[in-house]
Amino acid sequence: MDRRCAVNAPVVVGVDGSASSLDAVDVAAREARLRGCALKVVHAFTWPMMHVPLGPSPLGPPEGGLRNIADRLVADAVKRAQSAEPEVEVTSALVTGEPLTVLEAQSRKATLVVVGTRGAGGFVGLLVGSTAVHLAAHSHSPVLVVKDQPRRVQQIVVGVDGSPAGEAAVEFAFAEAALRNAPLTALHAWTLWNAPLPELQDDGLSYTEPADKLRDSEERLVAQVLAGRTQRYPGVPVKRKVVRSGAREALIEASKDAALVVLGARGRGGFAGLLLGSVSQALLHHAHCPVAVVRGTAAGQ
Missing domain, CATH: 3.40.50.620 (HUPs)
Structure with a gap:
């Protein structure tokens, strides 16, 4: 933007x-x-x-x-x-x-x-x-x-999940951080249930013990999402935060120290046809700061 x-x-x-x-x-x-x-x-x-x-x-x-x-x-x-x-x-x-x-x-x-x-x-x-x-x-x-105006903190938090629908939210968050001269935290929460399963032939990986390699994969995902945008917004300080946790719990906790949380309307794992995902709904109800919800393109939704 x-x-x-x-x-x-x-x-x-x-x-x-x-x-x-x-x-x-x-x-x-x-x-x-x-x-x-x-x-x-x-x-x-x-x-x-x-x-x-x-x-x-x-x-x-x-x-x-x-x-x-x-x-x-x-x-x-x-x-x-x-x-x-x-x-x-x-x-x-x-x-x-x-x-x-x-x-x-x-x-x-x-x-x-x-x-x-x-x-x-x-x-x-x-x-x-x-x-x-x-x-x-x-x-x-x-x-x-x-909600809960005003806030003394400046940090903006954006939920990153690597989904096509979430791309617009990440772009909005970077632009908003640049407008406000605020730091940005890119938060990605993953569990064994919502992370994509790796290919079995990769390095002899077993589905019974995938946590370490899944964590590496999730960190690479965040790096890929942020790579181009950190170049376009060089003045925005960005902190990556990858946690093994439910997205709702992690984002609600992060909202305690944020001026704004930015989310896509529907992220990875959402059911086709839903216009607003469960994570976005939970944050609208329970976040401790204002929440921005950004819908992606029609194709991404």
């Missing part, structure tokens, strides 16, 4: 008036500044779909009514963005529709979509809202889900 935005491709942030979405506005404004592009504040206005009166009540104040409330909600979010990053151009849209449908459509012409973990309609006790999870699966651009 280039440091500049493509033409007409802003950072989009979904807002609903909740504290979580306002935190997302702050993050989205910063991401727009880093990329040198505009920020678009979007609110999905669901009430017209329910065929209820949108204007003020004849017995109430003229500034009342659902549409006026929505207009003020968007205006407040715009002011917050302008206050956070005064040099960023901020536009807004009040779009009739359900949040997932609206934001998925917006993602078609977005550099990045930013949302909070839970919206105004979220159920108490949920760790992350359904819109964030479903958008991560269906968005046409990377999705950044904001």
Whole structure:
């Protein structure tokens, strides 16, 4: 990803008036500044779909009514963005529709979509809202889900698994680290169950004791994934971390000391047809920092 935005491709942030979405506005404004592009504040206005009166009540104040409330909600979010990053151009849209449908459509012409973990309609006790999870699966651009703001650490962690679908996530993580002037940790977790089995004829290798050679193979995999990108991003300090562990457990633990975790929507071993893998879903729910989910190309998915 280039440091500049493509033409007409802003950072989009979904807002609903909740504290979580306002935190997302702050993050989205910063991401727009880093990329040198505009920020678009979007609110999905669901009430017209329910065929209820949108204007003020004849017995109430003229500034009342659902549409006026929505207009003020968007205006407040715009002011917050302008206050956070005064040099960023901020536009807004009040779009009739359900949040997932609206934001998925917006993602078609977005550099990045930013949302909070839970919206105004979220159920108490949920760790992350359904819109964030479903958008991560269906968005046409990377999705950044904001939680636990702010963070004092700078490190970015990217989950590396060598899958074609994960290539876009690794590229996004390097670009993001370069934009933030942040160090990057490339974390690869493997077990005897998810590592590809070697050929039996290789050096007389037995399937009963493959751990040492599998570990070497997994380390080579990470080196291959990173090789070209470390040359393209020479200013990004990169740490390789290869651990024998479940990916979910390793990434959730790593998120404790990270400003951002970046993942592919679906990695090695995922079932064909799934839009969002179990590891990505687990991190959206349980990570201790914001999470970016990056879908690969259609062929890679």
